[in-house]
Amino acid sequence: xxTTEESTPVPDPALGEYAAMGSVALTDTERWPTLxxxxxxxxxxxxxxxxxxxxxxxxxDRLETADLAVLEQVARLRQEPTxxxxxxELVARVHATVPRWRRAAREGRSGPTTPLGDLPTxxxxxxxxxxxxxxxxxxxxxxxxxxxxxxxxxxxxxPLHPVSVAADLVLLQHLVASAGADWRADPARLGLVNLVxxxxxxxxxxxxxxxxxxxxxxxxxMARVNLNRSVWRxxxxxxxxxxxxxxxxxxxxxxxxxxxxxxxxxxLDLHPVAVVNGATDLPPAVRDAVRATWGCPVIDLYGLRxxxxxxxxxxxxxxVVVPRRVWVEVLDDQGRPVPDGHRGEVVVTVDENPxxxxxxxxxxxxxxxxxxxRGTVLVGLEGRAPVRFLAADGSWHSSIDATQxxxxxxxxxxxxxxxxxxxxxLTALPLAGxxxxxxxxxxxxxxxxxxxxxxxxxxxPSAFGTGKPRRFRSDAALGQEDR
Amino acid sequence: MDRRxxxxxRARAGHGDGPPLAALVHRLALAPPDLFEPSVSVSALVADVxxxxxxxxxxxxxxxALDADLTGPADQALHRxxxxxxxxxxxxxxxxxxxxxxxxxAAGAGGRSxxxxxxxxxxxxxxxxxRPDREWVQDEVAREELARAVCRxxxxxxxxxxxxxxxxxxxxxxxxxxxxxxxxxxxxxxxAEELARALAAQRAKEAAAQYANY
Numbered sequence: 254x255x256t257t258e259e260s261t262p263v264p265d266p267a268l269g270e271y272a273a274m275g276s277v278a279l280t281d282t283e284r285w286p287t288l289x290x291x292x293x294x295x296x297x298x299x300x301x302x303x304x305x306x307x308x309x310x311x312x313x314d315r316l317e318t319a320d321l322a323v324l325e326q327v328a329r330l331r332q333e334p335t336x337x338x339x340x341x342e343l344v345a346r347v348h349a350t351v352p353r354w355r356r357a358a359r360e361g362r363s364g365p366t367t368p369l370g371d372l373p374t375x376x377x378x379x380x381x382x383x384x385x386x387x388x389x390x391x392x393x394x395x396x397x398x399x400x401x402x403x404x405x406x407x408x409x410x411x412p413l414h415p416v417s418v419a420a421d422l423v424l425l426q427h428l429v430a431s432a433g434a435d436w437r438a439d440p441a442r443l444g445l446v447n448l449v450x451x452x453x454x455x456x457x458x459x460x461x462x463x464x465x466x467x468x469x470x471x472x473x474x475m476a477r478v479n480l481n482r483s484v485w486r487x488x489x490x491x492x493x494x495x496x497x498x499x500x501x502x503x504x505x506x507x508x509x510x511x512x513x514x515x516x517x518x519x520x521l522d523l524h525p526v527a528v529v530n531g532a533t534d535l536p537p538a539v540r541d542a543v544r545a546t547w548g549c550p551v552i553d554l555y556g557l558r559x560x561x562x563x564x565x566x567x568x569x570x571x572x573v574v575v576p577r578r579v580w581v582e583v584l585d586d587q588g589r590p591v592p593d594g595h596r597g598e599v600v601v602t603v604d605e606n607p608x609x610x611x612x613x614x615x616x617x618x619x620x621x622x623x624x625x626x627r628g629t630v631l632v633g634l635e636g637r638a639p640v641r642f643l644a645a646d647g648s649w650h651s652s653i654d655a656t657q658x659x660x661x662x663x664x665x666x667x668x669x670x671x672x673x674x675x676x677x678x679l680t681a682l683p684l685a686g687x688x689x690x691x692x693x694x695x696x697x698x699x700x701x702x703x704x705x706x707x708x709x710x711x712x713x714p715s716a717f718g719t720g721k722p723r724r725f726r727s728d729a730a731l732g733q734e735d736r
Numbered sequence: 737m738d739r740r741x742x743x744x745x746r747a748r749a750g751h752g753d754g755p756p757l758a759a760l761v762h763r764l765a766l767a768p769p770d771l772f773e774p775s776v777s778v779s780a781l782v783a784d785v786x787x788x789x790x791x792x793x794x795x796x797x798x799x800x801a802l803d804a805d806l807t808g809p810a811d812q813a814l815h816r817x818x819x820x821x822x823x824x825x826x827x828x829x830x831x832x833x834x835x836x837x838x839x840x841x842a843a844g845a846g847g848r849s850x851x852x853x854x855x856x857x858x859x860x861x862x863x864x865x866x867r868p869d870r871e872w873v874q875d876e877v878a879r880e881e882l883a884r885a886v887c888r889x890x891x892x893x894x895x896x897x898x899x900x901x902x903x904x905x906x907x908x909x910x911x912x913x914x915x916x917x918x919x920x921x922x923x924x925x926x927x928a929e930e931l932a933r934a935l936a937a938q939r940a941k942e943a944a945a946q947y948a949n950y
Binding site: 558 | 938941
């Protein structure tokens with residue numbers, strides 16, 4: 254496999270973990286315990302193409318035979334219109350096994366029979382002490398580190414389980430089928446590409462052993478691919494690789510999707526059966542552009558790293574709660590339920606990830622809840638806007654890059670603002686008790702945008718307000734015509 | 737009141753107008769030192785108290801069982817006898833057995849001696865072995881623990897206290913409960929360290945292939 258012989262430099266000295274193959278630990282048979290030699294050879298073939306990018310990482314699905322049976326059950330889950338029985342069971346279970354709720358029981362604040370609606374909500378800030386939310390009785394031998402970086406502020410370190418990660422694939426199959434698309438494994442193509450466009454990102458090739466398919470047919474292969482030109486070896490490799498892969502499903506977020514649409518306009522010939530958008534709002538114009546370009550359905554998947562998928566929109570008309578163990582409430586500022594049809598904060602109770610069952614988790618996103626023939630629907634979902642910053646040379650940069658840099662310099666929180674004149678101001682909250690140099694973080698942002706950065710240091714997290722942090726804002730587009 | 741103090745759930749019942757807590761605590765401080773002497777027959781003391789409360793004469797079977805509990809080999813480590821002796825001392829106080837709440841609780845227990853025997857039984861279960869014998873009278877918190885245990889086991893609230901307050905204060909002084917909390921927290925701390933190690937392991941950092949973006 255071609256990985257380390259040609260390494261691209263990391264874009265900032267603090268991003269060492271993104272050095273090619275800097276984070277690998279396993280053998281391929283440990284990555285895909287159920288995959289045979291032919292399956293491993295198929296993975297290697299997609300890794301080793303001469304036009305492949307410099308892969309930054311190697312990772313598998315880690316699924317064992319028993320997991321595949323569990324995932325078949327996941328495929329049969331249905332969403333229920335009233336509070337399902339598993340919610341009360343979860344409330345009882347966490348009061349015995351989850352430190353945060355054991356403490357509440359000890360202190361008499363709640364107990365195993367407390368109705369869900371009488372329990373306090375959980376915020377993203379609460380998860381900073383993640384161990385308080387991990388059940389004591391689940392063996393930790395399969396825990397995976399899932400970092401929730403992205404568009405919105407400081408990272409959370411979320412413990413993930415291979416089965417709950419793979420359940421996303423089972424859900425995507427269900428959603429793609431619901432959208433009327435035909436997604437059958439095609440050995441000549443990549444079954445899925447997870448597409449990013451960042452200066453630094455983990456990229457890899459993997460086999461999708463959880464993909465539902467007729468017995469005996471091989472597991473399709475997927476790849477996580479970075480569109481950023483810097484990770485490809487030669488001009489044209491990116492287009493050659495993607496053309497050869499012709500991925501059946503493109504799973505991405507808005508900004509890489511816009512980049513891919515640009516490439517398609519420039520002649521990149523792809524034939525996706527469906528496009529899946531996540532992590533960021535999907536403007537209707539982008540949905541329309543996908544339909545016009547490839548004629549395939551677009552599924553907008555709404556979820557958080559800490560909760561997993563919550564709802565999906567196939568037609569652009571509201572997000573339907575997905576058939577998983579997820580129960581959605583919409584609450585007002587005081588935490589009281591709002592009537593159906595009224596906007597409030599989306600709050601979810603979820604029992605999917607064995608390492609992180611959550612009761613009444615505040616997403617920080619808002620929507621109105623309606624119930625119709627499709628099930629429970631979130632209407633007008635808001636709160637995941639991508640933010641782009643304008644560099645001195647006129648190019649636009651995604652806040653994901655800034656998140657990586659600011660996290661790498663150890664900031665616990667920040668606000669990065671760019672005004673209409675392009676002036677950049679960083680408000681930095683260093684992690685208490687850790688030697689951190691906010692000025693160095695400001696310098697890194699300065700190098701990223703090639704602009705001077707004013708740095709203000711704060712010591713109190715409340716300086717940023719409550720709820721899910723909204724830590725990026727750029728008004729630069731107001732001062733300059735967008736590209 | 738049959739809840740154990742190490743129950744993590746809280747009890748919110750109890751008749752109001754029980755004895756004043758201060759009276760119980762004060763009386764414990766005045767307990768005769770003889771109660772801690774091994775030569776004292778505590779089961780005989782229990783029989784005397786039953787007679788004096790409502791004229792009940794305990795049958796021989798009950799007394800033999802009590803004798804076996806309080807003097808037999810099973811009691812070597814638990815030291816039940818001094819505790820039961822202290823309960824006898826407390827209950828004999830008119831401020832205790834004459835409290836209006838006690839009358840109501842006794843009515844539901846087949847009379848004052850039935851109510852008293854319920855406490856005798858409960859105190860052995862709940863407090864035996866929790867503290868050195870003399871601490872129950874010499875230490876301020878221990879006196880409150882025993883006084884509150886007597887109220888709780890007797891199904892009454894200390895005079896002037898609401899059920900929630902009584903419950904909170906009981907859990908604050910209960911040795912068994914506090915020990916359980918400490919053990920529970922130690923388990924949680926150890927688990928947090930285990931989780932940090934597991935997440936820091938390179939195999940956790942390699943993660944798994946992701947199919948969607950969040």
